[in-house]
Amino acid sequence: MASRLIxxxxxxLIAFLMTAPSAMTLFTSLKPPEELILPAWTPPASITFEHFERVWTDGGFRRYFLNTILISAVDAIVMIGLASMTAYAMVFMSFRGKLALQVLxxxxxxxxxxxIILPLYTTIRSVGLINTHLGVIFADLALAxxxxxxxxxxxxxxxPRALHEAARIDGATEFQIYRRVVMPVSVPAIITTGLLEFMWSWNDLLLRLLLLPREGMRTLSVGLLNFQGQQTRDIAGISAGTVIMAIPVVLLFLFFQRHFVRGMTAGAVK
Amino acid sequence: MDDTLMDRLRASVSRYGPLSLFLIPTLAIYLFFAIYPTLSVIGYSMTKWNGISPEKTWVGFANYTKMFSDRIFWEAFQNTFVWSAVIVVINVGLGLVIAALLSRVWRGRLILQTLIVLPVVISPMAVATIWRWMLQPKGVINETLTSIGLDGLARPWLGDPDVVLFALAFAHSWSTIGLSVIIFLAGLQSVDEDLYDAAKIDGATTFQAFRYVTIPALRPVTAVVFILTLTAAFKAFDLIWATTKGGPIRFSEILSTYMYKRGALENQYGYGSAIGVALLVIVSLATLLYLKLQARPEDR
Structure with missing residues (x-):
C-alpha cells in the first residue's frame, strides 16, 4: 500500500514537472502587464486577453493561423484519399511491379x-511553387x-477478403468497392491518418521556412520564429503566440488521445 | 483490324484503368517531390553550384574531400552525436522508468499519462520559445535555482558553451519522451504475467523483478525506442534553429543546422548537399535497422 503511494x-511529481513549462507559458500569456514582473510560476491574479488580441491583429497571427489551418486541413484530407487509394491497390488489386512499388x-x-531540403527547394522552384501553399502541400504529401x-x-x-469478393461478384467496380465497402469499415485508420498528418503539417518549421518566405504566406511556425526574433522583450506576446500555435493540436490530442497514441506508435518512423 | 485494336485498347483500359486511377496521383507526387529530390541531393553533392545560376560545375568527390577535412563539419558531427546520445539516454532510460511506474498505477493513470505525453504534440517551434524563455539568464530555471539556494548552478544556459547542447537536448527530450513512454507501455502490456508470479514465488523484490524480468522481456521494444529516438535526434532542426541557430559560436551546431547555413543561407548547394548526403546515409542505415527489428515478430 505504501509502495503504491510512493x-x-x-x-x-514527474507529471507536474512535465506540465510546468506549458502551464507557465499559458499563465504568462494571460497576465496583465503589471503582473508580468512576478515570478513565472505564479498564476495570473486577473486574466487579460490583450496579448492575444495584440499578436492576433498587429502581430499578424490571424493570417498565420489561417494559412496554417488551410495547409494542414488540405494535407490531412488529401492524404487520407491518396494514401488509402494507393494502399487499396496494393492490397486488393494484382498487378506487375507491386513488389517494386513496396520497395519504393x-x-x-x-x-x-x-x-533533402536543398533539392526539394529547387524542385519546387522549378515548377514555380515557391511562396505558394500548394508547393508546401505537395512536399508534405510526398514526404509523409x-x-x-x-x-x-x-x-x-x-x-476479410470475403467482403471484397462478394462486392466484386455483385458487379461493383473497384472504385465502388473502395468507396462503399472498404472505406466505411476503415474509420479508425482514416481518423489516425488525418490527425497525424494534420499535426505534422501544423508543427513543421523547416519546410515552411524555406518554401514560404513571403510575409503573407507564412504559417504559425515561421510567424512565431520571426515574432520571437523581432519582439524579443515582448515575453507575454511571444507566450500568446506560442499558446495560439499549441492549443489546436493539444485540444485534438485531448479529444482523440486513443487514436493519436495508436498512430504515433505505428507511424513513429517519420 | 481496327476492331481488334479497339478491343485491345478497351481491354487494356478496363485492365489498367482502375489501377492507374488508384496509383497515378500518388506516384506522380511521390516520385517528383520525394524520390527525385533524394536522387538530386546525391547529384548536387558532386557539383559546385550557387543554387541559382544555370552554371553547375561537375566536381566529382571534391565536396566530400572538402567535408572530411572541414573542421566545422567534424565539430557539427561530434555535436550531433553528443546531442543524440543525451537524448537517447534520457528517452530510453527515463522513458522506461516512467512507463514501468505508470503500469503499476490504476487510479488516476489516464490523467498522469496524459500530462506526461502531452508535450509530444507541441510543435518544436513552440517548444523553442518556451525553453528559450525558461533558460534565459533571468529565466524561471535560474530563478528557481536561486530561490532554493543553488545560486552556484545558475548560468546563462543557452550562452554557456559547456552546457548549451545539453540544455537543448533536455528541451528536446521534454517534448519527445512521451513517445518512448507510449511505446514502452504497449510493450509492458505484452509481458507475460506468469513470469512476475514465478519471480515473486522465488522471493524476488520488486526491483529484482524489474531488473531480471521486465528489462529482458522488453529488449526488442527497447531497441525500437532506441533507434526511433536516435533517428529523430539526428533529423532534428527546428528546435535548435529557433533557439540558438547553432551558437554561441558553433557550440550547438549540428549537421542539419550546418547544412542549412552552408546550403540555404550561403548558397553553397554542392557542399550543403554533401552534408545532406551524410545525414541521409546515417539516418537511412538507422531506419533500415529499425525496419528489420520491426519485421522480426512477424517472421516467427
Missing part, C-alpha cells in the same frame, strides 16, 4: 526531410506518403 507520488515506399520511409500507405495497408489486410 509510485503515485513520484509520477505526480520503404525507401521513402528512410528519407529524412532534413537531408509512405508512412500512411503502410498504415492503411496494414489496416486493409485485416479486412
Amino acid at each position: 509510485v503515485f507520488g513520484i509520477l505526480a 515506399f520503404v525507401v521513402g520511409l528512410m528519407i529524412p526531410v532534413t537531408a 506518403m509512405p508512412v500512411f500507405v503502410f498504415m492503411f495497408s496494414s489496416y486493409f489486410v485485416s479486412i
